[in-house]
Amino acid sequence: MQDYRDSINAVVQCPFCACALQEKDGEFLCSGCQKRYPLTVVIADFVELQQRDEIAKKALVTWGENLHHVSSDEAVHSGHFSQFEDAFGSGFFFAEGSRVLEIGCGAGEDAVKLAKSRSDLEILAMDIGENVRTLAERFRAVVNLHFIRGDARLLPLKAALFDYVVSFGVFHHTDDPEKCVKEVFRVLKTGGTAFVYLYKNHEDDLFKRSGIIAETLLMQLIRYMPHRMAQFFCHLxxxxxxxxxxxxxxxxxxxxxxxxxxxxxxxxxxxxxxxxYGDLEDRLLAPVNHRYSYKKFLQLFRDAGFTEIKVVTGSGGHYARAAKLG
Ligand SMILES: C[S@@+](CC[C@H](N)C(=O)[O-])C[C@H]1O[C@@H](n2cnc3c(N)ncnc32)[C@H](O)[C@@H]1O
Ligand SMILES: [Zn+2]
Known part of the structure; x- marks a missing residue:
């Protein structure tokens, strides 16, 4: 069995200057900018020691340690990949022996389910939250799944590594979804495919658009509450x-x-x-909710360099299957 450090060593680079990293005394040290990144036997952490902007700070408060009350192994379930299956039918698949990256894995449900059902895949799951440490320890025995702590806007990963990148409901909660999609393009191999879900703006539904106005007003109100009070408010x-x-x-x-x-x-x-409750928390306690029209969503992928893009719009958002061609 390949050791975590060996597997990770082969794929990481400095997220800030793209230079090579050297492993030394339980840390990765950047050979360019000299930044340090903690490394243990189960997790490389590219977030802990870095400065954070306000949106990343809020993301950590909202999802960080107790993300969705990180469930036990037995409770692991998956609903998200089945939504991609509904959207793309036989167009949603992972070819035998592929390398898959999940960005913003949250409580890890999708990555764990995929790893357990497809031992031929090599899966790397990443999130900005400290909960990935707990996940990495809990699922250490799943040999084809590794975790890493990093930021979707600056992936700590070398270019052209992955056959597939999946991300479910993440980039719209960052200050730079455009950069996130460009990073997806960078780390995909030529011929690789991205599957991404983001919120839609309900441009065709007056009823739901009024819901977005209510959401925005509630978010403004909650913004000024201490986190615990805001959570209590969501419960009510x-x-x-x-x-x-x-x-x-x-x-x-x-x-x-x-x-x-x-x-x-x-x-x-x-x-x-x-x-x-989890859904209310995701929407109302999120640092930001970018929402997309069909056209704007498609453009995100075009601007990143994708050429073959299929978008399917479901009741909650847009699903993209975007291929990186030569
Ligand atoms: C709404 S949750 C979705 C989690 C999971 N994909 C799911 O569908 O259950 C959003 C996730 O994005 C993560 N996240 C937010 N900003 C991020 C960033 N800049 N880089 C990586 N992950 C981020 C949060 O920590 C959280 O786990
Ligand atoms: Zn560096």
């Missing part, structure tokens, strides 16, 4: 959301004439406060 808010959206949607979905409307309701999948 879960009840009226259930009452006015999720439960009516549950009923509508069972009436054939209303089922389409039920599926279009915000938080229509909710059954209990707990089931929608």
């Amino acid at each position: 808010l879960a009840w009226p959301c259930l009452l006015f959206f999720s439960w009516p949607a549950w009923i509508m979905k069972r009436i054939p004439r209303l089922s389409k409307l039920g599926n279009a309701m915000p938080l229509h999948w909710g059954t209990s406060p707990h089931s929608i």
Whole structure:
């Protein structure tokens, strides 16, 4: 079995100056700018010792250590890849023996599920949050999965390494989604494919657009609350959301004439406060929520250099399959 350090050594570079890194006394040392990055037997950390802008600081407060109350091994489930499957059908796949990067892996559910079901793949999962340390320790026995702590805007990775890059609901929470997509392009091999999900702006749906206005107003209000109070506020808010959206949607979905409307309701999948709390927290406590029209979303990928792009728009957002061709 290849050791974590050997595998990581082969793929990392300094995120700030792109120079080579040397492993020394439990750290990576940049041969160019001399920055240091902590390294243990399970995790390389390209975030801990660096300066953070306000958005990255807020991302760490919101998702950092307790991201989605990092679930136990048994509780691991995945809903996100199945959404890509719905969007692209047979166009969503990972070829045998490929190298896959997940950016913004959160609680690690998708990466773990993929690694366990596809032992032929070599998977690297990355997030800015300190929760990746816990994940790396917990899933140490999954030999085809490694974790790394890094920033999507400055990937600590060499160019042209991956056959696939996946990212689910991450770049819209950074101050520079354009840079994130350019980084995806850089680390993909020629012939590689990116699968990315981002929020849409509901340009075609007046009802949901008014929801975005409510979201923006609530975010302004919450911004001034201490984090714990803001979390408490989201817990309270879960009840009226259930009452006015999720439960009516549950009923509508069972009436054939209303089922389409039920599926279009915000938080229509909710059954209990707990089931929608994570989503409320992601939306309302996020540092920023960039939202995209179809055209603007497509342009993100064109500007990054992708030439073969397919966009599928679902009820919550846009899904892209973008290939890096020669
Ligand atoms: C809404 S959660 C999505 C998590 C996971 N992809 C999922 O679908 O459950 C957003 C994730 O993006 C991560 N994130 C935010 N800004 C980031 C950045 N600049 N670089 C890497 N990850 C970032 C957060 O820590 C968080 O885990
Ligand atoms: Zn450097």
